[in-house]
Amino acid sequence: AQSVTQLGSHVSVSEGALVLLRCNYSSSVPPYLFWYVQYPNQGLQLLLKYTTGATLVKGINGFEAEFKKSETSFHLTKPSAHMSDAAEYFCAVSDRGAQKLVFGQGTRLTINP
Amino acid sequence: DGGITQSPKYLFRKEGQNVTLSCEQNLNHDAMYWYRQDPGQGLRLIYYSQIVNDFQKGDIAEGYSVSREKKESFPLTVTSAQKNPTAFYLCASSRGTSGGSTDTQYFGPGTRLTVL
Numbered sequence: 385a386q387s388v389t390q391l392g393s394h395v396s397v398s399e400g401a402l403v404l405l406r407c408n409y410s411s412s413v414p415p416y417l418f419w420y421v422q423y424p425n426q427g428l429q430l431l432l433k434y435t436t437g438a439t440l441v442k443g444i445n446g447f448e449a450e451f452k453k454s455e456t457s458f459h460l461t462k463p464s465a466h467m468s469d470a471a472e473y474f475c476a477v478s479d480r481g482a483q484k485l486v487f488g489q490g491t492r493l494t495i496n497p
Numbered sequence: 498d499g500g501i502t503q504s505p506k507y508l509f510r511k512e513g514q515n516v517t518l519s520c521e522q523n524l525n526h527d528a529m530y531w532y533r534q535d536p537g538q539g540l541r542l543i544y545y546s547q548i549v550n551d552f553q554k555g556d557i558a559e560g561y562s563v564s565r566e567k568k569e570s571f572p573l574t575v576t577s578a579q580k581n582p583t584a585f586y587l588c589a590s591s592r593g594t595s596g597g598s599t600d601t602q603y604f605g606p607g608t609r610l611t612v613l
Contacts, residue, residue: 425606
């Protein structure tokens with residue numbers, strides 16, 4: 385079965401520093417990959433997704449992610465953290481032809497002033 | 498405005514009672530989903546529906562039931578058989594069968610259920 389691993393349940397960075405949130409998936413066939421963000425007591429909002437084509441995907445709020453097939457990874461980055469980026473981030477995958485998403489455990493991002 | 502609404506935002510229930518969570522969407526999406534969120538466990542799929550009058554069990558369907566009588570609505574009932582129902586419940590929708598697995602799922606604001 386498809387699975388997703390997010391390394392680090394909690395990441396803390398200083399305002400203005402690089403944000404790096406890690407995501408690895410298990411699949412012999414490259415899946416479709418998603419990053420969602422959740423603010424406290426709210427639903428999830430799509431940041432970006434990879435389906436086909438360019439492996440570097442740009443999303444909203446200055447985030448981007450790179451699909452690396454050889455490493456089965458889809459890490460999320462942002463060059464300069466802002467206080468408003470504090471939230472929980474979820475990586476998710478779906479198999480080609482499937483309607484279901486499988487989510488990672490989530491990474492809570494804290495921004496220090 | 499198009500979107501997904503869930504009600505109520507907070508719900509309290511006594512042990513042994515069934516309770517129904519509402520989910521409505523006006524996005525004209527075919528597919529709808531229910532997830533349960535617990536701290537440190539991400540989101541787990543309870544039920545999903547790809548078309549009216551049809552639905553499938555997800556990974557943790559025991560103790561839950563759903564119906565899909567209308568395209569816009571996908572209510573979830575948490576029954577007394579669910580042993581640990583206290584959680585945050587999220588409803589989502591996507592375009593469905595026409596879009597395939599590349600579809601973005603759009604989420605509602607969630608309902609926090611607490612069993613007293």
